[in-house]
Amino acid sequence: MNVAHPPSMSPPLSSQPGVRRRRWQQRWLSLASPGQAHALVGRIVPWALAVALLATLAGLYVGFFVAPTDHQQGEAYRIIFVHVPAAWLSMVIYVAMAFWAAMGWVLNTRASAMLARALAPTGALFTFLALWTGALWGKPTWGAWWVWDARLTSELILLFLYIGVMALQSAIDDPRRGDQAGALLAVVGVVNVPIIYFSVKWWNTLHQGASVSLQSAPTMASSMLTGMLLCTVGLWAYALAAVLQRLRAIVLVREQHADWVAELAGVPNANQGARA
Amino acid sequence: MNWHSWQDFLAMGGYGLYVWGSFGIVLLALVLEWWAIARQTRAALAEVRLARTSHLSHLSHPSQETPT
Numbered sequence: 362m363n364v365a366h367p368p369s370m371s372p373p374l375s376s377q378p379g380v381r382r383r384r385w386q387q388r389w390l391s392l393a394s395p396g397q398a399h400a401l402v403g404r405i406v407p408w409a410l411a412v413a414l415l416a417t418l419a420g421l422y423v424g425f426f427v428a429p430t431d432h433q434q435g436e437a438y439r440i441i442f443v444h445v446p447a448a449w450l451s452m453v454i455y456v457a458m459a460f461w462a463a464m465g466w467v468l469n470t471r472a473s474a475m476l477a478r479a480l481a482p483t484g485a486l487f488t489f490l491a492l493w494t495g496a497l498w499g500k501p502t503w504g505a506w507w508v509w510d511a512r513l514t515s516e517l518i519l520l521f522l523y524i525g526v527m528a529l530q531s532a533i534d535d536p537r538r539g540d541q542a543g544a545l546l547a548v549v550g551v552v553n554v555p556i557i558y559f560s561v562k563w564w565n566t567l568h569q570g571a572s573v574s575l576q577s578a579p580t581m582a583s584s585m586l587t588g589m590l591l592c593t594v595g596l597w598a599y600a601l602a603a604v605l606q607r608l609r610a611i612v613l614v615r616e617q618h619a620d621w622v623a624e625l626a627g628v629p630n631a632n633q634g635a636r637a
Numbered sequence: 638m639n640w641h642s643w644q645d646f647l648a649m650g651g652y653g654l655y656v657w658g659s660f661g662i663v664l665l666a667l668v669l670e671w672w673a674i675a676r677q678t679r680a681a682l683a684e685v686r687l688a689r690t691s692h693l694s695h696l697s698h699p700s701q702e703t704p705t
Binding site for chain 1: 655670680689
């Protein structure tokens with residue numbers, strides 16, 4: 362307590378490079394703090410919903426009224442406008458979930474782990490939708506609701522991975538331990554994503570090959586592609602809104618001891634009684 | 638224009654069940670998900686209020702969380 366520092370030995374604390382760097386780190390990391398994230402995210406959600414609505418309506422208009430009938434599959438092909446965006450989302454959300462789960466585990470950032478939790482249910486939902494719409498497309502074109510082919514099976518495994526991650530996250534009472542258990546399965550399960558994506562190339566599957574790829578021109582009419590891309594933008598924007606809105610609810614529960622949560626919930630807060 | 642009539646549009650060239658079954662389930666799923674998220678948010682706020690008001694005596698101590 363009473364250790365006297367020689368006055369001339371060191372420059373003022375604030376001008377030391379280490380302190381300055383730490384201050385910058387704090388400012389930068391505050392963006393990753395749950396309170397900041399909650400407020401920022403609340404401003405993004407309405408915009409994401411608006412984009413989702415506009416893009417989806419435009420995509421459905423193009424998909425049903427501009428895009429022509431397919432000469433092989435007739436009108437059944439129109440399922441593509443919802444099937445392909447859902448299938449893409451199921452894979453992209455999984456990779457995002459695994460990434461943030463790993464970040465939360467390695468860097469111990471709370472907001473990352475909460476984001477991983479927020480992503481899982483929406484990812485699982487889109488995986489289910491990809492499978493369901495795929496079954497409804499398979500029946501008229503292949504004659505079967507389901508076949509144990511590489512693409513379908515690996516997508517079904519993706520659904521089980523999502524369910525497993527969610528089960529692990531919620532099975533453990535300590536939320537931080539639950540985050541870590543979920544992260545482990547999420548990260549291991551990432552190997553399944555390239556398997557899904559390349560399954561139609563690696564194996565001889567009943568599922569048709571990619572209609573859109575980075576290497577070659579799309580094998581579909583441009584109006585079909587336009588409709589599909591608009592629906593993709595719409596569903597991705599919806600998924601963003603849903604994930605962020607769920608993230609806000611998760612943050613509230615996990616940070617319930619923080620003052621800003623009490624303020625938000627309208628609870629009297631003893632720490633700032635003078636101001637309230 | 639692909640459709641000559643309203644019935645024509647709903648029939649989808651004989652694939653109406655499959656096409657509308659696909660779009661219908663997606664719409665239903667997204668509406669249900671949004672409803673579930675709204676419920677989760679309400680439950681979260683209720684939980685916060687409950688935890689805060691049932692531990693009023695502890696509120697005089699500064700919380701352990703770092704201020705943002």
